[in-house]
Amino acid sequence: MMRTITTLTEGWRFLKAAVPAETALNWAARGEEVTLPHTWNAVDGQDGGNDYHRGTCWYVRELTEEECAGERLFLEVNGAAMTAEVWLNGEKLARHEGGYSTFRVELTGKLREKNILAISVNNEDNTVVYPQKADFTFYGGLYRTVNLISVPAEHFELLKDGTPGIKVTPVVDLEKKTATVTVETWHNGKSVDITVNGETRTVEKTAVFTIENVHLWDGAEDPYLYTAEARLPSGDAIRTRFGCRVFACDPEKGFFLNGRSYPLRGVSRHQDLKGKGNALSYEDHAADMAIIRELGANTLRLAHYQHAQEFYDLCDENGIVVWAEIPYITMHMSGGRQNTLDQMRELITQCYNHPCIAVWGLSNEITAASAVNEELLENHRALNELCHRMDPTRLTTMADVFMLEIDSPILEIPDINSYNLYFGWYLGELEQTDEFFDEYHDKYPDRVIGFSEYGADANPAFHSSRPEKGDYTEEYQALYHEHMLKMIQARPYLWATHVWNLFDFAADGRDEGGKHGENQKGLVTFDRSLRKDAFYLYKAAWNKTEPFAHLCGKRYVNRCEEETEIKVYSNQPEVRLYVDGTLIGTQRGETVFRFRIPLLGEHLIRAEAEGCSDTMCIRRGSEPDESYIFNKAAASVTNWFDADDVDPSCFSVSDTLGEIRSNPQAGAIVDAMMARGASERGDVADAVKDNPALQRMMGRMTMLSLLKQGGADEESIKQLNRILQGIKK
Numbered sequence: 001m002m003r004t005i006t007t008l009t010e011g012w013r014f015l016k017a018a019v020p021a022e023t024a025l026n027w028a029a030r031g032e033e034v035t036l037p038h039t040w041n042a043v044d045g046q047d048g049g050n051d052y053h054r055g056t057c058w059y060v061r062e063l064t065e066e067e068c069a070g071e072r073l074f075l076e077v078n079g080a081a082m083t084a085e086v087w088l089n090g091e092k093l094a095r096h097e098g099g100y101s102t103f104r105v106e107l108t109g110k111l112r113e114k115n116i117l118a119i120s121v122n123n124e125d126n127t128v129v130y131p132q133k134a135d136f137t138f139y140g141g142l143y144r145t146v147n148l149i150s151v152p153a154e155h156f157e158l159l160k161d162g163t164p165g166i167k168v169t170p171v172v173d174l175e176k177k178t179a180t181v182t183v184e185t186w187h188n189g190k191s192v193d194i195t196v197n198g199e200t201r202t203v204e205k206t207a208v209f210t211i212e213n214v215h216l217w218d219g220a221e222d223p224y225l226y227t228a229e230a231r232l233p234s235g236d237a238i239r240t241r242f243g244c245r246v247f248a249c250d251p252e253k254g255f256f257l258n259g260r261s262y263p264l265r266g267v268s269r270h271q272d273l274k275g276k277g278n279a280l281s282y283e284d285h286a287a288d289m290a291i292i293r294e295l296g297a298n299t300l301r302l303a304h305y306q307h308a309q310e311f312y313d314l315c316d317e318n319g320i321v322v323w324a325e326i327p328y329i330t331m332h333m334s335g336g337r338q339n340t341l342d343q344m345r346e347l348i349t350q351c352y353n354h355p356c357i358a359v360w361g362l363s364n365e366i367t368a369a370s371a372v373n374e375e376l377l378e379n380h381r382a383l384n385e386l387c388h389r390m391d392p393t394r395l396t397t398m399a400d401v402f403m404l405e406i407d408s409p410i411l412e413i414p415d416i417n418s419y420n421l422y423f424g425w426y427l428g429e430l431e432q433t434d435e436f437f438d439e440y441h442d443k444y445p446d447r448v449i450g451f452s453e454y455g456a457d458a459n460p461a462f463h464s465s466r467p468e469k470g471d472y473t474e475e476y477q478a479l480y481h482e483h484m485l486k487m488i489q490a491r492p493y494l495w496a497t498h499v500w501n502l503f504d505f506a507a508d509g510r511d512e513g514g515k516h517g518e519n520q521k522g523l524v525t526f527d528r529s530l531r532k533d534a535f536y537l538y539k540a541a542w543n544k545t546e547p548f549a550h551l552c553g554k555r556y557v558n559r560c561e562e563e564t565e566i567k568v569y570s571n572q573p574e575v576r577l578y579v580d581g582t583l584i585g586t587q588r589g590e591t592v593f594r595f596r597i598p599l600l601g602e603h604l605i606r607a608e609a610e611g612c613s614d615t616m617c618i619r620r621g622s623e624p625d626e627s628y629i630f631n632k633a634a635a636s637v638t639n640w641f642d643a644d645d646v647d648p649s650c651f652s653v654s655d656t657l658g659e660i661r662s663n664p665q666a667g668a669i670v671d672a673m674m675a676r677g678a679s680e681r682g683d684v685a686d687a688v689k690d691n692p693a694l695q696r697m698m699g700r701m702t703m704l705s706l707l708k709q710g711g712a713d714e715e716s717i718k719q720l721n722r723i724l725q726g727i728k729k
């Protein structure tokens, strides 16, 4: 008898009430009718205020007789964030801690005439289940599918760590063009038929196949997938796809796929969407993948947790190389060690067969709010050993925060590393990114290093002809990424680079850039309706199939200037620019094409390249268009402070921290101010104080930029400036 899988979409009652199970059952009839997938934070988790509902809620549903048919019945929950308990007819059957993996529980033997299923889900702060501190909304709910799986008495394993019951390990010999494919199965029968590539073997548990003239899984160009099937005499059958490929990393030459250089250049993705929270449909996942294919990315960092099986499947099918990770993030918790191991064990058990996955990520910026002590190191060593024990075929990595000293012992634990750097956005200047990697690579030429996060927020409503760090304009984000793209292209040793982020996403605690509750570093807006200019920069660099020319600045219509820059991103070698129908210039080049034109009135701009074109309309404005300026207060801070107000023979906030500190009196004043600021920021400041690399970095920054980064208000900046102006250089 074949297994049957029933998806429990309809018929759920939702209770937003932290009540005992018995009460939940009694109140169920008064609960809100919902369908799955569902999150209770679809709205309040995305509107700012850091006030989204975090608590215990209940999902209650009666199971029909038909749904409960079969010899053995299992419940499968594919995503319950963050901790769930499963109750059947008033009896607690299971508890699961971790919001991103599949878990199953057997219902057989607990069934009655009438069967009421109740699942409680909790997304409250706690000290044992990751994530607890991070820059994204911890949505609560049954946000992926919930299924009933009915199988014969003789069936494949369903309970252990949410296993698929089958594990496929292809080992490719590129020289011989063969693959040795080991298929392991878990079941309670005596024998199993395993079929690979048309060949069937009857074995106890495991079979090894050889594929001659193997068709490789060769990235986006040719993501060929084989299928392994396993069938028991009872009729229970399962199948999984797999891919035959070879991944390798070289400290000097970066990433290799199937023996050829294959620099991983791509983006990150969170699993949420404007208006839906993280309760995504297959169509939502597929729509995101279509955008990733349009961009031309060949890799994805699926941050900061285990994503839906459907999405790893899409990456397999589209040849996208994936960095998979667990949410061991920002702040280490002494009580969370077992949870990190549980989440990693489930991630690997459930995702092992996906050919797209190249690395397992141990943690993200875990030293941002925690010291690098023995407990932290041991937790990482335990995770690293678990990964290697469960999966000798893949490398481990971790995403390091910018202030982590490059000679920290933690960097020696994973096989390879990557850094999250935001110079030119949160702090410092763009060029410090180049300096960082050159310093790291010079000091550690035998270590593989990557660029796991970088980005700048942009609200498509804000524009400027003089874009600058912190103005949230589309133009600054584009300039930022133009710099990073060149920096990356000049450093082939970077094994992978991942733009943070492909999509704007929900961080309910944020309130900046004119948006509440959103991180706007996306190349595409949260609702996927708009691709920002920077999207087309990477499309021009990475997508070599679909000819296009993109006029930047379409939303920057009113321009209060006599002449203006017209920038075009294109994957074609030559771009022609027309203004009001007249050809004004032709440029040959690569990716970025810049023109300057006089602004006399309203103009129709047209860019043409081989097989493609783009148009926009802009006009000479008589006044600066205030609607393009964000953060007028901060802008005024920048504007009010002109150099001619300052006596250059004395110190001022325009001097760098290093220059000011060269004078003991001036240095003591700013150190006192920084110490006061640091105490407000909590323990992160310690990481700054004890971090020579960061001190060097900050020493090169002007006091004004440091104060603005730290959110200092105009008055306190003016006050410090007056004090410094009283000290002769």
Ligand code: GCU
Binding pocket: 134, 135, 136, 304, 364, 365, 420, 453, 500, 519, 521
């Ligand atoms: C960090 C972190 C991300 C966060 C990003 C940002 O590097 O890893 O989760 O969203 O910075 O500040 O935008």
